[in-house]
Amino acid sequence: MNDRDDLLTIGQLADRTGLPVRTIRFWSDIGVIPPTCRSAGGYRLYDAEAAVRLDLVRTLRELGLDLDTVRKVLTSRCTVAEVAQAHVRALDVQIRSLRLRRAVLRSITRPESTTEEMILMNRMARLSARERQRMIDDFVDRTFDGTDAQAPGAHIAGLMRGLPELPDDLTPEQAEAWLELADLVADTGFQESARRMAVAGSAPENASRQPLPFDSALVVEHAGSAVAAGVAPGSAEGRAFLDRIVDPALPAEDRGRLADEVETFTDRRVERYWQLMGVLNGNAPFAPVAHVFEWFIAALRASGN
Incomplete structure (x- = not known):
């Protein structure tokens, strides 16, 4: 600008931007918004572009940028887009932490x-x-x-x-x-x-073994019903439930071996592991069944005695 009458004093710049005089003076002192020139009396004078720059500074500061980064943007040592990308990454970390x-x-x-x-x-x-x-x-x-x-x-x-x-x-x-x-x-x-x-x-003998002589779905159905009804595994009523799962003619020795094998793969803590993994993965919850197989194991042993 050539006409000094078009220049703004720091007070006029404050009125135009709504920023406090002390804030503009501080930003001016550190070189973020340097004055265009000075009056004969040594007062700072700013051109109209300074108001635009002040609006940009205010926006960047409200977005959390420090004054050194703002100065780099204003002096074109980095772009607003580059700064924004860096701050997005930083904010992502902060948001996650919060x-x-x-x-x-x-x-x-x-x-x-x-x-x-x-x-x-x-x-x-x-x-x-x-x-x-x-x-x-x-x-x-x-x-x-x-x-x-x-x-x-x-x-x-x-x-x-x-x-x-x-x-x-x-x-x-x-x-x-x-x-x-x-x-x-x-x-x-x-x-x-x-x-x-x-x-x-992973035992080699398990690769060629015969299928177990029961259906897991029947265990969940019938042993589950027995557990829900409070039926003791060793009771006569419990034996009736068991006979719906395994062949009533299954020898006692085979019942004992079957109970040992099922017990090897039955643990509430392992089942809980999968439930917790499901929660973390956002999967639909599943009903626990380990306690039902525990009843089945107890019933097998009781019927084999």
Whole structure:
């Protein structure tokens, strides 16, 4: 501009932009909005473009950019798009952290929550996705170590590794599921039980064995009905339910062997593992059946005596 009468004093610039004089003066002092020139008395004067630049500075500051980054944008050392992309990535991390923190806080509002649970929940929530996956992978590696990778049940190892990235909008149920899962894979008893299943499932003799002499669907149906009705496994009524699942003529010795085999693959903790994985993967919940097979096992043993 050539006409100094068109220049604005810092007060006039403040009136035009709605920004406080002290803010404009500070930004001017640090070189974000330098004055166009100075008056004969040494006062700062700004052109009309300064008002546009001030609006941009205000917008960038409200978006969370620091003044050094704003200065780089205004001096064309980086573009607004580049800055925005960097801040989107940073905000994604912050949002995820806040959502995890919210989930933790929600979960510990339960009256039964303990200080230990609160600390553990917070620690688990802060683990990276890689650290969480490593916990699961270490458990699966120990469980299937040395077993036949070509065995019929070997694919279960892959399924057991299926820990998803925790969703951005983590629910309290998912936060609690992750906490319980982490606690479960660290449990020695659970590790031993899962190992027994893996070894038994990959044993060479199991590849050519005959199908088990019962239908799992019948166990769920009839043993489930017995459990729901409170029928004791060793009672006469319990025997009637059992006869609907296995051949009543099945010898006592075979009943005992069958009970041992079914017991090898029956553990409420393993079933809970799959339930927790389902919660984390957003799958529809499934009804637990391990307790039904426990009744079936007890009934087989009682009928074999």
